[in-house]
Amino acid sequence: MQFLKFEVGDVIELKKPHPCGNKQFKILRVGGEMRILCLGCDHDMTIDRIKLEKATKRFISGGEKNE
Numbered sequence: 001m002q003f004l005k006f007e008v009g010d011v012i013e014l015k016k017p018h019p020c021g022n023k024q025f026k027i028l029r030v031g032g033e034m035r036i037l038c039l040g041c042d043h044d045m046t047i048d049r050i051k052l053e054k055a056t057k058r059f060i061s062g063g064e065k066n067e
Contacts, residue, residue: 004053006030010062011039014055018043024060 006012010027017023022040029035034052037044047055 004056006034006049006052007062011060012036012062013057013060015057016055023057027062 006027008027008030012025012027013023014025015023018025018038018040020038020041020043022038024039025036026039027034028037028044030049032049033046034049035044035046036052
């Protein structure tokens with residue numbers, strides 16, 4: 001199993017949109033639980049790292065380039 005390397009400041013696109021309709025999120029904190037910020041409505045939330053890895057579609061910008 002390959003782990004994604006998230007870094008603070010990365011912008012990612014998720015598979016499903018936030019209720020506001022936006023799919024892009026910025027990573028605010030890394031660890032076992034990740035803190036992400038919706039770039040559409042500025043709502044921040046905490047999500048388990050494993051759930052976030054499964055929900056990530058692609059990297060938009062940041063530490064790791066598009067894979």
